Amino acid sequence: MDLGIGGRVAVVTGGDSGLGRASAEYLLREGVRVVLSDLDDAKVRAAAQELSALGEVRAVAADLSTREGADTLRRFADTAFGEAPTILVNAAGVTGATGDFLDIGDEGWMETIQADLMAAVRTARAFIPGMRAAKWGRIVFFTSEDAVQPYVEELPYCAAKAGLLNLTKGLSKAYGADGIMVNAVAPAFIATPMTDAMMEKRAAELGVSFDEAVESFLAEKRPGMVRRRRGRPEEVAAAVAFLCSEQASFITGENLRVDGGAVLTMAS
Structure with a gap:
């Protein structure tokens, strides 16, 4: 299937390994030019070097738990290929604080929320203006089965992912008229x-x-x-690439599960 996105510019956060890297690989195979971002400069540059055999890829280290990090990513991405990105895949995230609810303090909660929710808020805020100007955009967030099926030992992560799911729906309503499709992929135990x-x-x-x-x-x-x-990373990346494509031009505000049946209810 021709996804119709060859030549576009994408930003993939959390890109030095795992689902971010797999998503970048799929996009590169479709002819997308990719800006790869993660925390560790050496690791993200090594990942970009390995992926460069598939297409044009640039790497930048950015700490998205801060506004300055998101600004660094935006400035780099806007100039890396001479045009503003119109695809954003937000794969950055952490498990965060775990354990008994009563034993997790404010610091653990806030660190998890900063990495799993606010980083996504910052990247979306950074790149939506360029998408609006282009009248075309694709944003894919990574939620989780935990967004709708919480587990008591990792409640900060669950709450952050539930917030990210709500953000997905809200942004889809806010910017759909601008041609920006905003969706989420919900992996489980990949x-x-x-x-x-x-x-x-x-x-x-x-x-x-x-x-x-x-x-x-x-x-x-x-x-x-x-x-x-x-699950295998490529099984998730295939779903991400589809949601970034022209073929998904009538899909927005959705949470596509790639979870092997992990969620036991019909709740989205």
């Missing part, structure tokens, strides 16, 4: 460095192998995942 770390910790706590930790996690924590495995 094979990324984030879930690798979760399973390594679980394996150590239970005294089992990594694979046994994954198997027990699926059985105990994710009974709805009918495929009985972690």
